Structure formats: structure tokens, C-alpha cells
Amino acid sequence: MQYTRVREYPGGIREWKERLGPLLSAPAAAPARPSGATCSPDERLRSLPAALICRLSDLTFEALLGAWLGVVLGSALLYFALDLAGAAGLREANLPVAADLAGFGTAIYFSFMTATSVGFGEVTPVGLARVIAIAESVAALLLFGCLVSKLVSRRQESLTEEIHRIAFENRLGRVLMNLNLVRSELETISAAAAADATDGEQRLSRLESAATILMTELRAIHDLLYRPQKLPEETILESILSSVAVSLRQLGSVVESQPAVRTRSAAFEVTLGAIGRVASEICGECVPREYAPHLKAQMDRVQGLARGLTAAA
Amino acid sequence: MAADIDFEELSRRLNDPALLILNVLKKEAYDEAHIPGSVHLPVDELRAGIGLIAPDRRREIVVYCGGPT
Numbered sequence: 001m002q003y004t005r006v007r008e009y010p011g012g013i014r015e016w017k018e019r020l021g022p023l024l025s026a027p028a029a030a031p032a033r034p035s036g037a038t039c040s041p042d043e044r045l046r047s048l049p050a051a052l053i054c055r056l057s058d059l060t061f062e063a064l065l066g067a068w069l070g071v072v073l074g075s076a077l078l079y080f081a082l083d084l085a086g087a088a089g090l091r092e093a094n095l096p097v098a099a100d101l102a103g104f105g106t107a108i109y110f111s112f113m114t115a116t117s118v119g120f121g122e123v124t125p126v127g128l129a130r131v132i133a134i135a136e137s138v139a140a141l142l143l144f145g146c147l148v149s150k151l152v153s154r155r156q157e158s159l160t161e162e163i164h165r166i167a168f169e170n171r172l173g174r175v176l177m178n179l180n181l182v183r184s185e186l187e188t189i190s191a192a193a194a195a196d197a198t199d200g201e202q203r204l205s206r207l208e209s210a211a212t213i214l215m216t217e218l219r220a221i222h223d224l225l226y227r228p229q230k231l232p233e234e235t236i237l238e239s240i241l242s243s244v245a246v247s248l249r250q251l252g253s254v255v256e257s258q259p260a261v262r263t264r265s266a267a268f269e270v271t272l273g274a275i276g277r278v279a280s281e282i283c284g285e286c287v288p289r290e291y292a293p294h295l296k297a298q299m300d301r302v303q304g305l306a307r308g309l310t311a312a313a
Numbered sequence: 314m315a316a317d318i319d320f321e322e323l324s325r326r327l328n329d330p331a332l333l334i335l336n337v338l339k340k341e342a343y344d345e346a347h348i349p350g351s352v353h354l355p356v357d358e359l360r361a362g363i364g365l366i367a368p369d370r371r372r373e374i375v376v377y378c379g380g381p382t
Contacts, residue, residue, distance in 0.1 A: 003363070005373045007318045013338070014380030016348060021324050024349045226352075226366075274330035277372075286365045 056146045064150060068115070068143040075136040076111035079129055080104050088127025097123070115140035168230050171220070172240070178217045179243035185210040186250040193258055204265055207254065211271040214247055218278045225287040225299075234292060241298040248279060248305040255309070272309065279306030318375050323348075333367055333374045348377070 009016075017023065059067070082089030083099045090097040090110055097103045110123045114136050125133045189203055189210070221240060224232065232240075255262065255272070262269050283303040284296025291299070326332050327350055334351035336343050343353040354362045356378070367374060 003367075003370050003372070003374060005371060007316055007373075007375050009318050009320075009323055009375050009377035010381060011320055012378050012380030013336075013342070013346065013348070015320060016377075017346070019320050019324075021320070022327070022349050023346045025344065025346055270330070277330055277369075280368070281366065283368075286368070288365075 053142075053146075056142070057150070059146075061147065061150050061154070064143055064147045068140060068147065071136060071139045071143065072111050072115045073108070075114070075132055076104075076108040078132050079107040079110060079125070082127075082129055082132075083107065089125070089129045090123055091126055092123045111136065117141065165230070168232075172232055172236055175217050175220055175240060176236070176243065178213050179240065179247060182210050182214045182217070182247045183243065183250065186247065186254060190250065190254055190257070193254070204261055204268070207261060208265055208268045208271070211251065211268055211275065214251065215271050215275050215278065218244065218275060222278050222281060225282060225289070231289075234295065237291075237295060238298065241295065241302060244279070244282075245298065245301050245305055248275075248302065248309060251275070252305065252309050276306050276310035279303065280310065282306070323375060331373055333372055335366075335374060335376045337376060337378050342379070351377070 011019075056064070079090050080099070080103065083097050083103055086099075088096075090107060092106060097106050106123060110125070113119050113123070114133050117137065117140075185206060189207055192203055221244065251272075262272065280303050282299050284291065284293075284299045286303075287299065323334075327348070334348055336347050336351045336353050337356040337359060338353075339355055340353065347353065352366055354366060
């Protein structure tokens with residue numbers, strides 16, 4: 001593939017973990033799973049009851065309701081089957097329930113009474129029917145519990161979504177604010193250099209700070225484009241990209257007019273390189289998502305400016 | 314593929330922006346734990362994706378996966 005400087009880390013993630021290298025997990029910020037799936041992998045591996053509850057909580061509200069009804073109707077059929085077979089089944093007023101349509105109605109009635117744990121007591125189970133009744137009560141109660149908790153968590157999920165949205169917008173706002181700061185700093189530095197007013201050391205340290213801030217925000221933007229968890233509004237993305245382009249152009253002209261800054265500050269040189277590399281990966285066709293043509297053009301402009309920056313090396 | 318990189322050098326250069334660290338495992342493995350700063354590019358998308366993630370062919374890249382196979 002003509003990549004000339006590729007190396008392999010043979011130990012892989014296994015050795016890295018063994019030797020306690022630092023690790024990151026995917027950001028838990030965005031709900032990457034579909035809403036309703038709340039079971040984490042380690043919960044599933046615990047004891048059977050825990051795993052069962054976990055699986056149940058993964059079902060949708062409608063599925064749980066369906067399952068509950070299924071248990072009720074299934075049990076009713078079983079009670080009726082017992083009556084049909086003439087075996088010990090349901091009794092009403094101390095007489096076995098008849099195996100006719102009325103009897104079927106009684107079976108359904110009894111099933112609902114058991115599942116909702118009402119149990120008036122005029123219809124009673126005997127023999128095998130008692131076993132079925134036990135199983136039905138437990139299953140129905142379990143499902144009912146899951147159903148109710150799902151109702152509650154729905155509200156929680158929508159609140160969490162709202163919080164994520166607000167946090168995301170705050171972050172975008174911060175990016176824009178910092179980019180504006182970088183722009184005004186670079187303007188001041190350029191003007192001061194032209195007038196040769198303030199002392200060079202102070203200018204250099206301001207330049208270093210501005211470059212560092214630009215790099216931080218560029219990394220955030222790169223992350224935003226390459227690992228999109230939420231889609232930013234087009235207008236906001238446009239402002240960000242144009243701000244980045246202006247900053248890069250200003251930075252380029254500062255470096256061009258005073259090439260000495262690169263030799264005087266190793267930190268600045270490294271930051272400059274990093275800025276160039278991160279920004280050059282922002283182009284219309286590079287990013288995984290398909291954006292509108294005018295946005296892609298702006299991304300290409302950023303890449304072009306970044307390439308110009310590193311080419312001045 | 315040229316030489317290998319060892320744990321010492323890789324952990325030393327974790328924050329080196331010149332080094333592109335690629336994780337070629339599946340998404341679930343990457344999400345569960347990955348080396349900070351590493352980019353996820355599953356091995357079956359490697360050919361297609363590498364041009365986008367690292368357009369500069371002289372970029373210094375380190376590739377890692379699960380471990381010795």
C-alpha cells in the first residue's frame with residue numbers, strides 16, 4: 001500500500017493491559033445503543049436470575065405487554081386443557097369446571113385473577129392446576145414489574161437525551177468561543193509584530209498559547225467529524241469551519257512574516273506540526289459522513305490551508 | 314511492514330502527534346478498551362479507510378490488534 005513507515009505493536013491490547021498501559025473506553029456520553037437496551041455485558045454474565053431480568057429489561061414496552069398477555073392466555077389454555085382431559089383442574093363451588101364454552105370463560109377469568117394477584121377465591125385450582133397457577137403468578141408479577149419500571153425509565157431516557165443535547169451544544173459554543181479568542185490573539189500578535197511595539201518574548205509566549213488552544217479545538221472538531229455522535233447544525237458547523245480557516249490563514253501569515261519563531265520555540269514548532277496534521281485530515285471526502293457541498297468545500301479549504309502550513313516547514 | 318515497536322517506546326510516544334496509532338479490532342473491542350489516542354479502523358476496512366485517515370503516505374503509523382496470534 002506504499003505506506004513506508006508502518007510498524008506493528010505485536011503485543012497488542014493484551015500485552016498493553018498486562019503491563020498496565022493507560023486505556024480508554026468509548027465515550028459513554030452518547031447513547032449508542034437503541035433506547036430501551038440497558039443491559040451491560042457484565043450484568044449478563046452474572047447469575048441466571050440476574051441474566052434473565054437483564055434480558056427482560058431489554059424488551060420493549062409493547063413486547064413486555066405482549067408477553068404478559070401471552071402468559072395469561074397460555075395459562076388459561078392449560079387450565080382448560082386439564083378440564084378437557086377430566087383431570088384435576090379448576091373447581092367452582094366445589095364442583096369441577098365443565099369442559100365447555102362457559103368453562104373456557106371461567107378458565108380465562110381465573111387466569112386473569114391469578115396473574116393480577118386478585119384471586120377472589122370462588123374458582124380454585126386443584127392438583128396440576130396448582131402448579132400452573134404458581135408458575136403463572138410468578139411469571140406475571142415479574143413481567144408486570146418490568147413493565148412498570150420500563151414506563152418510568154422511558155421518562156428518564158428522554159431526560160438523559162435532553163441533557164446530552166445541552167452538553168453537546170455547550171461544547172460547540174465553547175469551540176466557537178475559543179476559536180474567536182485564537183483569531184483575535186493572532187490579529188493582535190500580527191499587528192504588534194508589524195509595529196514592532198511589544199517585546200518579542202511576550203509575543204512568542206502569546207503565540208504559543210494561541211497555537212495550543214487552536215490545536216485543542218482542532219482536535220475536538222476532528223473528533224466531531226470523524227466520530228460523529230450527534231450531528232451539529234449546519235450553520236454552526238459552517239461558522240466553526242470558517243473560523244478555523246481564518247485562524248489557519250492568520251497563523252500561516254504570522255509564521256511566514258517571522259520565521260524565527262519556529263526556531264526560538266520548540267514547543268511552538270511541535271504544536272504547529274500537530275495543527276497541520278490534524279487539520280489536513282479535515283476534507284470533504286475524508287470524513288466518514290456525507291455533508292452538504294458548501295460544507296465539504298470549506299473542509300477542503302481547511303485542508304489546503306493546513307497543507308500550506310506544513311509545507312512551510 | 315517494517316520493524317516492530319515495543320511497549321516502552323509506544324507508551325513513551327503516546328502523546329506524540331506525529332504517531333498515528335491504529336486499532337484494527339472490531340468495534341466492540343475498540344469501544345471496550347483501546348490505547349488512548351488510537352484511531353479505530355477495523356481490518357476489513359483497512360484498505361478503504363487508510364487513505365482517508367492518513368492521506369500522507371510518509372506518516373508514521375503503528376498498528377495493533379488483540380495480541381500475538
